[in-house]
Each structure stands twice: as structure tokens, then as C-alpha cells.
Amino acid sequence: MNIHTYxxxxxxxxxxxxxxxxxxxxxxxxxxxxxMVDDEGGSIDPNEVFDHEEFSDPGVQQVGEDEYEVYVRAxxxxxxxxxxxxxxxxxxxxxxxxxxxxxxxxxxxxNVNTMVIPGEISTMxxxxxxxxxxxxxxxxxxxxxxxxxxxxxxxxxxxxFDLTELSAEAPDEVATGEEIEVxxxxxxxQLEDLDTTVTAxxxxxxxxxxxxVAGDSSEEVTFAVDSSDLGxxxxxxxxxxxxxxxxxxxxxxxxxxxxxxESDDTTDTEDDNE
Ligand code: CUA
Numbered sequence: 029m030n031i032h033t034y035x036x037x038x039x040x041x042x043x044x045x046x047x048x049x050x051x052x053x054x055x056x057x058x059x060x061x062x063x064m065v066d067d068e069g070g071s072i073d074p075n076e077v078f079d080h081e082e083f084s085d086p087g088v089q090q091v092g093e094d095e096y097e098v099y100v101r102a103x104x105x106x107x108x109x110x111x112x113x114x115x116x117x118x119x120x121x122x123x124x125x126x127x128x129x130x131x132x133x134x135x136x137x138x139n140v141n142t143m144v145i146p147g148e149i150s151t152m153x154x155x156x157x158x159x160x161x162x163x164x165x166x167x168x169x170x171x172x173x174x175x176x177x178x179x180x181x182x183x184x185x186x187x188x189f190d191l192t193e194l195s196a197e198a199p200d201e202v203a204t205g206e207e208i209e210v211x212x213x214x215x216x217x218q219l220e221d222l223d224t225t226v227t228a229x230x231x232x233x234x235x236x237x238x239x240x241v242a243g244d245s246s247e248e249v250t251f252a253v254d255s256s257d258l259g260x261x262x263x264x265x266x267x268x269x270x271x272x273x274x275x276x277x278x279x280x281x282x283x284x285x286x287x288x289x290e291s292d293d294t295t296d297t298e299d300d301n302e
Contacts (some may be wrong), residue, residue, distance in 0.1 A: 058138060069123060069151030077101065090191060090218045094118040102131035102144040104171050107179035108165055114156065114181070115189035121153040121217035132167035135181055137265045143168060156183040191217025192224075193246075196267040196274035201281060204260060208278055212267040214239060215246035224269055230278070231263035255280040 067133075077083045086099035087109050096118055101108040103126060114120045124133045126144045133150065134141040142150040164179035193215040202208050208230055216222040222241040227234065228251040235251045251267075258280055266275040 069149035071147055072125055072149055074125075074127050074146035077125060083125060083127075084288045088112065088114060088191060088217070092119075093219075096120045098122045100133065102126045102133055102166065102177075104128050104131075104167050105166075105173035105177040107133070107166075107177070110164075111180035112164070113183050113184055113189070115186045116156050116159045116183050117186050119153060119155050121151060129170050130168050131170050131177070132165070134165050134167050136163040136165060138162065141167070153291070159183050159185045173273035181257055190222070190270070192222060192270060192272060193217065194267065194269045194272040194274055196276070198265055198276055198278055200277070201279045204280055205254075205256050206267075208255050208258070208263075208280070209250055209252045210265050210267060211250045211275045212269070212274070213246055213248050214241050214269050216243060219243040227268045228265065229268075230265040231258040233257065 072080060072083070082099040083101055086101050089097045091101075092098050094115055094117065098112060098114060098120060100112065100122060100224060102124055122133070122140070124142065124144050125148065126146045128146060131144040132142070133144050133160065135154075138154070140152055140154050141154060144150055160183050162181040162183070164181055165176060166177035168174075170177065188251070194212060195215075196212045198210040199208065210228050212226050214222070214224070214226060220243055222243075223238070225236055225238050226240070226249045227236050229235075230251065230253045232301055233253050235253070237249050237251070239247050239249055241247045255278075260280050262277055262279050264275060264277055268275060
């Protein structure tokens, strides 16, 4: 059979086009790592999201040397936690679910993008090579404030990243001559031990103590100052651990009534990663 040269050329061109189409579709569905929401991440009773071990208090956890798990609640009309902070250069697995309606979880400018369906846990693993800040948006219409549902993902340089939390407690008021006790609680959410120094400034007295907080645990450090050394009046106190700081005020007074009424009052402060 004799095929005309032009016809042959067009036949070959058409075949190449078909191969090209198939290659494009295959690359788009496999090569980019796009997956449909499935039950791989597990299912969850949407009514029990707030009682769930991880989703009741969602956040970042270290599970291996360079491996982190992030639990996120997408709910009307916010992401919890917000902002989310993860280290660069680590494998980060997001687990996202919703206690109410369908939301989206999209990290702007990346291909991290999933539908969040009540009853399903969407799971994605990503590695952010460079530090930076990304927006989080919900891209499924979820109600009147859908357009305001946004958050922030902060990718921190590996050496600056920690999962340290500091909280501090001190009395609001003490009688002259009593001790002022400031108690700092340092929590280390990472797997490695945290060697650090807790510094307390109470009035013009500065105290320091070195602590080692084992991985995934916390340590309490109590600093005491004789209130008569500070004198009557209001005194500021500050507790510092690395980049974290908590502060308050204590009044040293002689009023007997106040002392009896209020000496038990304490100020609680708490702060997560900043
Ligand atoms: Cu949540 Cu739109």
C-alpha cells in the first residue's frame, strides 16, 4: 500500500500529539504528587474532634530527628493553631480535619492543598527547604465568613526552631518580710534534652538557674526573694528562657487586711511559641 508522504507526516504528528496528551495527563496525576482525599489518613467522628487526643489541642509534635507531625483543625472560620510554626529541612506531615463543615487547607504558593471533610483526616507530607512565611487559605465555601478564613504557616530556620513553652506564676501581693516566690515552668516539646538557663528578675534582684529539660517533659524552677530586700511598693518581675519571656507585678505591702484577703492570689501567665 502506498501512503502519500503528506498523509504519513500528518499521521505521525497526530500520534505524537496523542502520546504527548497521555504523557501530560500521567505527569499531572502522578508526577506532581496530587492525590484525592481518601481514608488513608483515617476517619474520625466529627462530634468527637474536640475530645480527640490530638485534635482537642492541635499543634506541632516532633516524632523523629527531622520528622514532625502537625495536627490542624479547620473550623468555621479559622485554622487552629494559627500561626503554625515548623522547621525548614524537615519532613512535616499535616493531619487536618473539620468538626463542622467542609473546608479547604491550602498553603499558598505550594502544592499543599486539600479538602477537609468532617469525618475524614486529610494527611499530607511536605518538606520546606527554605525558611519563609506562607498564607493558609480555605478554598471551599464554608459559610458567610469563608473569605476571612485564613492563617499563617511560618517555616523557621532549623537552628532557630524549638518547641519550648514558658509559663510563670507569682503572687500579686505579699506582706513585707514574706518571701516572693516566682515559679517558672519550662516545657520542652522536642525529643532532645533542652539545656538552658532560666533567668528571673524580681525588682532589682536577678537570679539564674541552669536547667535540663528532658525531651517531651517540663521542669519547674522556683525563685525566691525576701520582700523586705525590695521594699514596699510595686515591683516588676520577669522570667526569661531563651527567646521567651513572662512578666508581672507584685506589690509588697504591710496592710494586714490586704494580706489576709489577697495573699493567696496569684497571677498566671502562659505563652506558646512566639
Ligand atoms: Cu472554611 Cu471556607
